[in-house]
Amino acid sequence: MDIQQQLLKFRYHIGGALLVSLSIFSVLFLAPRFLNILAYFWPLFLSTALFLALVLFFAKTQTSPNSDASIPKPAEELLDFVAGHHHNPPLDAHKSD
Template sequence: MEIAEKLLKFKFHILIGFTFSLFIFLICYLAPSFIDILKYFWPLFVSTALFLVAIVVFGRISPPATEAPGEKAGEGLLDYVAGPPEQVQSLLEDAEVEESVKAE
């Protein structure tokens, strides 16, 4: 009787474990096989592999980027977008002069 009492104590755990095991078994039984998945997705796998090979090949055969000494990557682009600092400074000075003239 002692075993039956312990089993009744854990009846919900046993039921949940059995249900989970049955669910996993049904998923494995109903799921398509690995070969079927490969047959369906082989064009995607091949195109991805060719794209990665092309990246590696172009990375090896392209000439190295020559940058000015001391210039960080992308700094020239940032300077172009922001504009030369000399022009900004001169525009600020001109605006200050105009404001002081209007104030007098």
């Protein structure tokens, strides 16, 4: 009877150990191997790596924003006009005598 009381005392520990053992078994024997996963997803990994390399390349070769201050930007003027931040011309500019 003493053994059964000890087993009942540690029932959560035994259940946790069985659960961990079962999960390790399922990962080792039932899950696909890492090389199989890598072989399936290598195009995705390659395209992601190339995209990140291009982002880093363009980030390094981009000029600083202060150097092109003298270049006119007609797109910004158009965006300001569409956004409603355009200035109104003087009223006498359209008068005809």
